[in-house]
Amino acid sequence: MLKRFLLTPGPTPVPPEVLAALSEPVIHHRAPRFTEILTEVVAGLKYVYQTANDVLVFAASGTGAMESAVVNLVNPGDAVIVASVGNFGERWLKLTRQWGAEVVALEYEWGTKADPADIERALAEHPETKAVYVQFSETSTGVVNDIRAIGEIVAKTPAILVVDAISGLGATDLKTDEWGVDVCVAGSQKALMVPPGLAYVAVSEKAWAVVEAATQPRFYFDWVAARKKMTGDSAQTPYTPAVSLMVAQNAAIGLIRDEGLECVFERHRWLGKACKEGVKALGIELFGPDDPEANSVTACKVPAGVDGGKITKLARDKYGVWLAGGQGKLKGQIFRFGHCGYFGASDILVGMGVVEMVLAELGYDVAFGAGVGAAERVLMKSPVQL
Amino acid sequence: MLKRFLLTPGPTPVPPEVLAALSEPVIHHRAPRFTEILTEVVAGLKYVYQTANDVLVFAASGTGAMESAVVNLVNPGDAVIVASVGNFGERWLKLTRQWGAEVVALEYEWGTKADPADIERALAEHPETKAVYVQFSETSTGVVNDIRAIGEIVAKTPAILVVDAISGLGATDLKTDEWGVDVCVAGSQKALMVPPGLAYVAVSEKAWAVVEAATQPRFYFDWVAARKKMTGDSAQTPYTPAVSLMVAQNAAIGLIRDEGLECVFERHRWLGKACKEGVKALGIELFGPDDPEANSVTACKVPAGVDGGKITKLARDKYGVWLAGGQGKLKGQIFRFGHCGYFGASDILVGMGVVEMVLAELGYDVAFGAGVGAAERVLMKSPVQL
Numbered sequence: 228m229l230k231r232f233l234l235t236p237g238p239t240p241v242p243p244e245v246l247a248a249l250s251e252p253v254i255h256h257r258a259p260r261f262t263e264i265l266t267e268v269v270a271g272l273k274y275v276y277q278t279a280n281d282v283l284v285f286a287a288s289g290t291g292a293m294e295s296a297v298v299n300l301v302n303p304g305d306a307v308i309v310a311s312v313g314n315f316g317e318r319w320l321k322l323t324r325q326w327g328a329e330v331v332a333l334e335y336e337w338g339t340k341a342d343p344a345d346i347e348r349a350l351a352e353h354p355e356t357k358a359v360y361v362q363f364s365e366t367s368t369g370v371v372n373d374i375r376a377i378g379e380i381v382a383k384t385p386a387i388l389v390v391d392a393i394s395g396l397g398a399t400d401l402k403t404d405e406w407g408v409d410v411c412v413a414g415s416q417k418a419l420m421v422p423p424g425l426a427y428v429a430v431s432e433k434a435w436a437v438v439e440a441a442t443q444p445r446f447y448f449d450w451v452a453a454r455k456k457m458t459g460d461s462a463q464t465p466y467t468p469a470v471s472l473m474v475a476q477n478a479a480i481g482l483i484r485d486e487g488l489e490c491v492f493e494r495h496r497w498l499g500k501a502c503k504e505g506v507k508a509l510g511i512e513l514f515g516p517d518d519p520e521a522n523s524v525t526a527c528k529v530p531a532g533v534d535g536g537k538i539t540k541l542a543r544d545k546y547g548v549w550l551a552g553g554q555g556k557l558k559g560q561i562f563r564f565g566h567c568g569y570f571g572a573s574d575i576l577v578g579m580g581v582v583e584m585v586l587a588e589l590g591y592d593v594a595f596g597a598g599v600g601a602a603e604r605v606l607m608k609s610p611v612q613l
Numbered sequence: 614m615l616k617r618f619l620l621t622p623g624p625t626p627v628p629p630e631v632l633a634a635l636s637e638p639v640i641h642h643r644a645p646r647f648t649e650i651l652t653e654v655v656a657g658l659k660y661v662y663q664t665a666n667d668v669l670v671f672a673a674s675g676t677g678a679m680e681s682a683v684v685n686l687v688n689p690g691d692a693v694i695v696a697s698v699g700n701f702g703e704r705w706l707k708l709t710r711q712w713g714a715e716v717v718a719l720e721y722e723w724g725t726k727a728d729p730a731d732i733e734r735a736l737a738e739h740p741e742t743k744a745v746y747v748q749f750s751e752t753s754t755g756v757v758n759d760i761r762a763i764g765e766i767v768a769k770t771p772a773i774l775v776v777d778a779i780s781g782l783g784a785t786d787l788k789t790d791e792w793g794v795d796v797c798v799a800g801s802q803k804a805l806m807v808p809p810g811l812a813y814v815a816v817s818e819k820a821w822a823v824v825e826a827a828t829q830p831r832f833y834f835d836w837v838a839a840r841k842k843m844t845g846d847s848a849q850t851p852y853t854p855a856v857s858l859m860v861a862q863n864a865a866i867g868l869i870r871d872e873g874l875e876c877v878f879e880r881h882r883w884l885g886k887a888c889k890e891g892v893k894a895l896g897i898e899l900f901g902p903d904d905p906e907a908n909s910v911t912a913c914k915v916p917a918g919v920d921g922g923k924i925t926k927l928a929r930d931k932y933g934v935w936l937a938g939g940q941g942k943l944k945g946q947i948f949r950f951g952h953c954g955y956f957g958a959s960d961i962l963v964g965m966g967v968v969e970m971v972l973a974e975l976g977y978d979v980a981f982g983a984g985v986g987a988a989e990r991v992l993m994k995s996p997v998q999l
């Protein structure tokens with residue numbers, strides 16, 4: 228009878244209104260009603276992306292859309308810059324190398340941000356660079372890169388800026404057009420509050436010019452075919468879409484519109500701040516910068532003497548709460564709270580309370596209630612509903 | 614986007630498995646599949662009731678079944694004893710008087726238990742007493758009466774014992790047969806983990822003999838008609854049943870069977886204890902006895918200087934958490950946590966954390982985290998999953 232709480236940065240909890248939408252009878256995708264849904268979803272995504280660019284929808288997980296942002300842009304031998312600050316930065320490295328790019332890798336210590344000055348320097352050294360790949364919110368560490376500054380730099384060059392915003396879009400302010408993000412990748416299962424299975428790309432005119440010169444073989448993820456089919460009065464998808472997930476995404480976008488994007492960001496700011504203050508009050512070090520805009524994930528160092536691998540297991544098995552552990556080389560060294568999407572004050576209370584119990588059971592000297600109490604002091608002050 | 618938590622003693626949260634069952638296509642009630650469901654629900658209720666007596670099912674709220682336990686038993690002018698310890702005790706008084714009974718009212722200060730010795734004395738003074746009416750868990754105060762002791766007393770007389778176990782059945786051990794409960798009323802929306810709309814009565818042979826002599830006009834709630842129709846290989850209900858709620862109740866009983874009744878009771882004991890210790894650590898007085906078996910509701914006195922009417926409103930509007938206020942003459946004087954049914958450690962963390970924030974906002978000097986911390990110390994020790 229364990230009551231389950233999903234406090235991970237993807238998948239994330241799905242609101243009841245969206246679960247209800249998911250339960251609607253399946254409709255056929257070659258019918259006017261699906262065209263309406265697709266059109267509404269795309270319009271809603273443009274609102275969340277803060278973009279007037281084309282937004283394409285794929286039945287895929289985020290990695291599929293990331294790969295599409297390589298095969299539609301980069302030809303073998305093309306120069307690209309990848310700024311990697313964690314596990315998903317490494318995914319850009321793997322993807323670009325897999326498809327034959329000549330990669331300039333700017334690799335940062337995990338837990339730190341990419342330095343825009345390094346990207347500026349690399350672009351100057353490699354003026355032939357076709358694209359700069361970077362994460363917005365690096366899910367593995369919680370770090371949020373300064374896309375505004377990076378965008379300003381890349382915009383002055385012929386290169387395009389490709390941003391993985393999978394765990395950040397809809398949680399933290401990202402002005403796709405204003406900041407010059409040419410390709411922006413997102414997924415349904417984070418702050419967009421839908422189960423995994425849908426992935427999105429927003430593509431600028433500057434990026435479309437690059438797409439026109441792309442020669443890699445591609446079919447399912449072909450952006451040109453997708454754009455052609457997804458626009459106009461009888462918009463559809465080229466291949467069978469994940470119909471129910473689309474209906475759910477439409478409902479979730481309705482919730483985001485109702486709350487208002489600014490309130491959504493503000494809610495995430497207060498949740499992030501509460502989580503960080505709670506962790507610090509327990510004497511636990513944050514992994515990475517204490518950044519007021521890093522509000523999708525709070526990454527925490529496993530305290531000395533505690534078996535890091537056991538934290539998430541005990542939380543899950545004894546209290547029904549899913550937290551995230553460390554990924555890649557951080558396995559066992561950090562644990563993470565996800566709070567992007569359908570999260571509120573209650574989730575922070577549960578997460579912090581369970582971490583207190585779990586750490587105490589694993590031998591850490593916990594001041595019971597100290598983390599929750601510190602979080603409460605923050606949550607109380609929020610000007611928006613949590 | 615407020616995430617809502619139902620921490621009231623009815624309705625209570627409904628498990629996802631039960632919500633899924635509720636969403637199944639509606640079946641027709643004059644068909645073999647419904648007979649199977651009714652039969653399974655009745656067998657499951659017998660397990661929860663710990664009874665071999667007949668269990669009847671009505672599409673009604675608990676009060677409907679309470680009324681049925683008057684009209685099927687008491688003729689105008691019949692003597693009954695009502696032991697009232699709160700708002701729902703008063704409902705027995707109203708119901709028995711409404712139907713013309715001669716009522717001996719044993720009225721206790723709200724927050725205290727009924728004294729079995731008083732019932733023994735009243736039965737001795739009124740040997741013609743037909744029935745003794747009492748609550749198991751008095752939802753308005755959280756008090757749990759000593760049904761075992763009362764049952765022993767009533768069993769020695771010709772009177773029958775009628776117990777309202779609406780908020781207690783399935784949360785706290787109630788041995789219907791062993792303790793001599795002749796009529797036991799329950800409802801779907803408490804520890805039975807289904808939305809409101811179904812009500813149950815378990816009827817002993819001793820009670821059936823009383824039913825045979827009942828002369829009150831009755832139709833919908835007629836127990837004889839219900840028993841006749843609900844038994845046998847083609848069991849049905851006399852009138853249209855709440856089909857989907859029955860399917861849901863069947864699923865919920867499956868969850869109770871999976872957890873095991875003893876584990877269910879033990880879980881409730883630890884949740885109740887954690888809630889009480891949390892409240893006390895905040896310097897808040899419990900309303901009523903600090904009883905280890907009173908685990909459906911924790912009633913708390915509103916601290917001096919705090920506007921009691923605002924506690925539940927603020928918790929609901931600002932944090933999405935429904936707590937219960939005081940009922941009847943306790944309005945504004947107490948607030949209540951419900952934790953009977955689909956509740957776990959996470960709910961206690963949320964409830965206690967929100968109460969800390971709300972009381973602080975209403976001017977009470979809160980040691981942030983003290984209540985949650987005290988609750989955690991209890992929850993950690995539970996030998997069963999919470």
